[in-house]
Amino acid sequence: MEHSEIKKLIIDSLDADFDTAEFPEKLELEGIGYDFNEDFEEKVFKTIFSEKVLSIRDNEFISNLSLLVGRVAITGIAAIIILLISIFITEGGSFSINSLVGLGDVYDEGLICLLGGL
Amino acid sequence: MERLSNIGSARELYRKADDDELVRASLSGDKLAFSEIVNRYRKMVARLVKGMLEDSVYAEDIGQEVFVKLYNALPGFRGEAKLSTYIQKIAVNLTLNEIKRRKRFFSTFARTGDDEMYEYEFVDSSNEEKREAKELVDKALKSLDPKFRVVVVMRMLQGYSTKETAEILDLPIGTVLSRLSRAQKQLKDILEKL
Incomplete structure (x- = not known):
């Protein structure tokens, strides 16, 4: 096909009423075809599945981290319970704010001396 | 075996x-x-992406991204639109985003380097005449503003009707018609010089 014919085809294809349904095939016959490289499909699959592996790794990391945080939290709660029980036992079966914060045996005078450095 | x-x-x-x-x-x-x-659908995506990005080396990457996005979006695909329309929409969005990104990049860093990034490959062009024909189309498309180029690619390279073009581009049909008419005028002038 001559260049002038191709130019006319291009211009005509933009008319609103022009039926362009078979236009891509027509152009392809004239060498105006587009395609990707031969390894295109392979690259698409490589990208999809390497992304999947990465997301699986991310998920594994997050689940390991939450397991670790959970274990630390359980250990902490157990330590607090043991501490409370030991305070309860040493205080002879009673709980008070002072005994919890360790001020059970401190008198006002002693506290003033301590803070005043006397 | x-x-x-x-x-x-x-x-x-x-x-x-x-x-x-x-x-x-x-x-x-x-x-x-x-x-x-x-x-x-690879050829359909290639026509759109390479037609819009002037057959550049980036077009290959964008083409791959289209199918990766499609794969990830498949669980949400309800089949209300045709699969080809769905793929076209993904391709149009990615291509227009890439054009915007490149415009920003080249206006900031390397305005003159723009043309050096293109790698012309003439698929299926077995002889000089065919190679020239493709070059002619590529040059004509390249000279259009992206918003006109996309409607021309949809009509000319993809073979869509104006109604289908409007649906894929999410534009009112009147806008598509006016862009087509303006693109046609621009192309007439451009092709006369080529």
């Missing part, structure tokens, strides 16, 4: 399958089904 022949017959089966069947099989993890989708 038997496995290979099974793969061969599965490919043959998928070649005859419709899009809905391929989507369902891909969702159940069948790679061959998705491979058939890629093969069925």
